[in-house]
Amino acid sequence: MRVGEAASAMLAAEVNHIVKSYADKAVVNDLSFSVAQGEIFGLIGPNGAGKTTTIRMMMDIIKPDSGDVTILGEKLTEASKNKLGYLPEERGLYRKLTAIDSIIYLASLKGMDRHSAEEKANELLNHTGMLPHKKKRIEELSTGMRQVIQFLVAIIHDPELVILDEPFSGLDPVNTELVKRMFVDLRNQGKAVILSTHRMNEVEELCDRILMINNGRAVLHGNLTEIKSSYRSNSVLLDFKGELGEVPGVIDKRTHKGCVELVLDENTTPEQILERLVSTGIVINRFEVATPSLNEIFLKVVGKNHE
């Protein structure tokens, strides 16, 4: 799927055929994708798939062996680094520095002046409920709190593109929800967000498009809804009361927790099956077209090569 055909819609990031090898092993092998402004893009794959290496090449922390990366329409420069926000996978801050000083210093390196950095930091700390901890040293904060501070560092300078590597690891459910809401806010402001994670199901609800990689290669790329529907097995989920007899068009029944999955034959659509079920007179509590989870799709795509 192409996003942003119009000239005004500059791509937030464009990656062309990048390759990176370590000790003759290709960690990233000929990867290409693009991220549009105003979308949340999922970079997903198992551990060791090459996600972090890809991100580091996008951030110009390491150079690709071949291929190129364009950020906001140009090669990454000192000036355009100010428009990027980055949350690395392994987190660290100056342990002896206070939370507020850490945020202000790292924000100033993104080109913010001290005054507005402090103002914005206070606003964000207040928003995340961290304001009472702002004078504490980083070493005095819990892992989850440090993570929130790092997340604030990634977004305080109002970046056009935010790249987050495993943003939810170490966060409790409350903070996870908070951070997710902030992602959606960023997208709604027209920013591009790249989420990299190996916990594929965690980002299903957030991502507009995804790139699934395995062993440094792209295995799936595109609109999440379309991918899901193309991998849909022809089956429905049903929770009902009553006696379900033979239903024409159903070739298999699988019992799951709380529901039954009806596998349909090729000529039967879910709509037809619903009509037939209603006509049998059973009480239907839930009827749903079964869509596979990203995890299931991944396992299907990678097959036995994985594990």
Add this chain to the structure above:
Amino acid sequence: MNKTLLILRHEFLHTIKRRGFIIMTLIVPLVALLAMGVLQLISGIAEPPVAEEVTIGYVDKSGGFEGYTQQDKVNLVRFDTQDDATEALVEGDIKEYFVIPPDYISTGVVSRYTLEKQLEAPADIATAIRNFLLSNLLADKVPAATVDRVEAPLNLVTTRLTETGAIAPEQGGFGNFIIPVVFSLLLSLSIVFSSTYLLQGLGEEKENRLIEILLSSVSARQLLTGKVFGIGAAGLAQVVVWVISVPILLSLASSTFGGFISTIQLPANFLVLAVVYFILGYLLFAVLSAGIGAISSNTREGQQLIAIFTLSLFIPLWFMSLLMLFPNNPIWVVLTILPITAPVEVMIRLGVSDIPAWQLAASIAVLVLSIIGILLLTIKVFRTYLLMYGKRPKLGEIIRSLRSG
């Protein structure tokens, strides 16, 4: 503000707030004070007779040694026999005695007897005995003024002239030697501490991966430049504190030392060269530390590697006494030009003798070229190896990455 300046400011403030830095800044003047105190205590113990009179005995078997029995603070008492003298010594009437044998005139041998265990006769006692013998030997043969001169024949006053024959403004001597030595010691200490801070800072950022956030905001060049100059400024501030506080503390502690300091004339070019060599010396070690910080897998390993270089920095101080004895040996020229030893060697040599202009020029040129060369190499390996941690690159890998950049 420029990003390099932001990093510089942050590193400066971060360094001077470190507990280790504050302790070091305070402890050096205190240690100097303590060392002076210990020195005075020891020299005080070594020369107690200056204050009190001492009585020693002698037995004259040669004859003719009767007068001049009061030598400064030493009072000489004549005994007829050695047994009498020994008895007086055991009784504690005299501190020691000596025997002038009958053949003294032909051999010069004098036997000394004491209850104390000593390395050698105390200088004041030996001088007293010597002057007592001299005065008695020369009595009535030469005028009294000649006797005085024979006792102290040489009071050498040296004046250094310039090439035009005028009196040189800078006269040399120990007074002028002590400041360069103290300064070079402070300089090496500060260089060692500063490069350790740089190494630790890089190590911390590398181990906790803050380096990724930093490099996503600034370039490796900005990061390195800011760090090197920020921590360097902190090191300079430390030296300034030392240079100001040490003389003040010392003159407070001892008026004699304070008086000595006021007599010191510094060579005119010394201050300029001191600042130049401090900056160049620090920069050399800073870029070395950054390079080592980049390739070493953790802070401890980095510190072991940099220790090889910091030990070399102190080489001129080890050989200082040889330099004082043989100031014109060509080995000093080598140490002056070798970049790692140059900062300290030049400081010490300035205190001992003059350094030809060509040697200074060569030394500064080699230092500057080394700094630039190591900096360029460091920036090249920096990006590759800062992201590796827990694994040290092999030499071959480093060379390969230098080639590919």
